[in-house]
Structures are given as C-alpha cells and as structure tokens.
Amino acid sequence: MLDWTWLILGLGIGFCMGWKIGRATAFGWAIREQKRISKMSREELREEREKLR
Incomplete structure (x- = not known):
C-alpha cells in the first residue's frame, strides 16, 4: 500500500x-502556430490538413 501511495x-x-x-x-507553440496559420492562404491550409491525415 505504501508503495502505491508514494507512486501516486x-x-x-x-x-x-x-x-x-x-x-x-x-x-x-499555439501562439506561434496561430501566427503562421494566419499568414497562410486557404490552399496552404488545405495542404497542411492533407499532410496531417
């Protein structure tokens, strides 16, 4: 029991x-990503989504 207590x-x-x-x-990281995404065009965003799949 003591081991579990210390582990938790x-x-x-x-x-x-x-x-x-x-x-x-x-x-x-989220702020940097948001800045990067806001600079992108819609086509680039679509390409990013395709890469993630």
Missing part, C-alpha cells in the same frame, strides 16, 4: 510540475 504522490507532483511547464510551452 510522485506522479501527482511530477504531473503538476510537468503541467505548468507543458502548458507554458504548448501555449507558446
């Missing part, structure tokens, strides 16, 4: 720290 606690702390860092990084 460790994961919880790790997740909280990772979430803060990850959220900041993802937010920055």
Whole structure:
C-alpha cells in the first residue's frame, strides 16, 4: 500500500510540475502556430490538413 501511495504522490507532483511547464510551452507553440496559420492562404491550409491525415 505504501508503495502505491508514494507512486501516486510522485506522479501527482511530477504531473503538476510537468503541467505548468507543458502548458507554458504548448501555449507558446499555439501562439506561434496561430501566427503562421494566419499568414497562410486557404490552399496552404488545405495542404497542411492533407499532410496531417
């Protein structure tokens, strides 16, 4: 039982720290993507979507 407690606690702390860092990084990436997308034309956007599939 003790092992599970420490495992969950460790994961919880790790997740909280990772979430803060990850959220900041993802937010920055999203802003960059949004700027890049706003510069693109509709044809380029369609090509991007095709690549993702």
